[in-house]
Amino acid sequence: MAPFNLLDWVAENSGHFKPPVGNEYLYSGRDFFVMIIKGPNARNDFHQVDSEEFFIQLKGDVHVKTIEDGVVKVHRIREGEVFFIPPNVPHSPQRGPDTLGLVVERRRPEGEPEHLIFFCEKCNTLVYDKVFDCKDIVKHFAQAMEEFWADPVLSTCKKCGHRIAKP
Incomplete structure (x- = not known):
């Protein structure tokens, strides 16, 4: 590779x-992969894995929501800054238009769970936690999101009846 x-x-x-x-x-290697992520994105989910993630914000700012000790925190990562997410911390990157980031993640061994989590936007109740073996995060993670938004049973809060729509 040159x-x-x-x-x-x-x-x-x-x-x-x-x-x-x-x-x-x-880059998609044996032990880790590197993604470029370009804004805007359309996310109202949280992602959780049993390994660290490393963010470098190349252009513009990104806001990353995390859930730490049951509390949602919003971290602003400015252009040129780096951010580390520890294992098992649910996180939701919110990227605006014309932003650019680089994310490094460990390749997950087969059978290690990956979480796609949705909370109700009205009452903050856990609505959905898809635990799956995500072999290709670029393809499979977006597919899982689309499946959630398309299914009224999965995307409706059992507590208050609010339906989580695709942003």
């Missing part, structure tokens, strides 16, 4: 960055 210009790569692959997540593999 060195290459990252911004040229982003321009050449611009058609791949689509909501809801807006991610594309920059």
Whole structure:
């Protein structure tokens, strides 16, 4: 593999960055993978894995919601800053238009659970926690989100009846 210009790569692959997540593999290796994530995204979910994630914000700012000790915290990551997410911390990156980030994640071994979590926007009740073996995060994670939003049974809060819509 030879060195290459990252911004040229982003321009050449611009058609791949689509909501809801807006991610594309920059590198997909045996032990880890690197994604470029371009805003805007369309997310009202939380993601949780049993490993760390490393964020580098290349352009613009991103707000990452985390749930720590049952409390939602919003972390603003400015252009040029880095952010580490510890294992098993639910997080929800909110990317605005024309933003660009780089995320490094450990390749999950087969059978290690990945979580796609939705909370009710009205009463904050857990509505859905899909635990699955996500072999391809670029493809499978967005598919799981679309399946949730399309199913009124899955996406309706049992406590208050609010339906979580696709943003």
